[in-house]
Amino acid sequence: MRHVALTIRAGDLDDVLDRLLPLVPQGVHELPAEEGRLELGVYGDDPAREAIEAAAGAALLAIRESDADDDPARRRLEASGRRPPIGGRVVVRPEGAPPADPGMLDVVVEAEHGAFGAGTHPTTVMCLELLLALEPGGAFADLGCGTGVLAIVAVKLGWAPAVALDHEQSAVESAQANAARNGVDVDVVRADLLAIPPPPARTLVANVPVGVHEAVAGRLAPETRSVIVSGIVDDDLEAVAGAYGRAGLAVAGQAVRRGWAAALLVRGG
């Protein structure tokens, strides 16, 4: 299900709703945003994004579109601004959202500069779920880090030291800002994993395209015991697992959600 989030000036709410609500029988979710702003959420495939933008008119400050969770209960949490716990333990949320309930690992991530990994994409969620299944400890590397959310969670869980790599400068800046935001030490580096080998960390998470997986798998350090792979679709899982298999790792767990796939591979022996 599609989710369209509109950021508008709070003072324009009534005028925007006058134009928007007649187009949206399912209704609109209002969430507080930064000072003087509101976020309006529209869940469902109708109306067209252009019609929503037109209804917001000059009050529109920003618009983004994403996949909403298919599970109604989790979607209700999202709509209320409360992010559902991932793996029952980790809440990844933007700064303006309500904090996680006591006992949850509360991770604040802003997807600045369009960096990937705000915590809701199936690949991020599956990587975190697989990460939670591992015993924390030792060096950690987040390959294709985007916002750095996976490295940040890893440090909070007990991995150290942590390094995060991305070939996009905007992602590097976003990950640095998010690490600081969460008060964790993550060494964020701009790097092209097609050109250099992955760091020799005990645990790797690689949320990257198939070609990058093949390059990473071909240069894996012997110290690496576990690799969580994602960023791939279901049809590519076998080929990616095969590439890591040639490096001595075997599939120990996997998940598929909304066509995206993730797997945990561990070194045998």
Next chain:
Amino acid sequence: MADPVDVAAAATAGAAHGQIASAMPGGVALSAHKLVEEGARALLLILPGVLRIDVRPLADGLQVVPRPLGDSEIGWEVDRGAVTDYGKTAEETVQPALVGFRMAVWTGERPLGGRLLLAYTRDHQGGPTHFVGHAVLQEVQEDG
């Protein structure tokens, strides 16, 4: 001055929302049914250029929001005689809950007066709420 009660416009504007509209002597009857997710503000009834009635089911109650449209102004109060459960949580509510409001709408020289009845049933686990709304708005008679 144009008649503020445009039944055809109400039928057209409310069609996508499950609303039907019928002419009444000096006014209009509106009714609609809708399923609304918790926390969502949704249009339930609309009379273009006059008013819109929005509903928002919440974890700790229900919001019913009258919105004047155009140049109209709305006077609005809970009809205590009709209320059974307004503002209560799902767990506190006998299903379906029934609430009522009295309203007056000034759109020109002659005010409209009317009532809204709202029945709703909600999932106790935070699921969507079923709403059935029915409103009648008629010109206020000078002797009444």
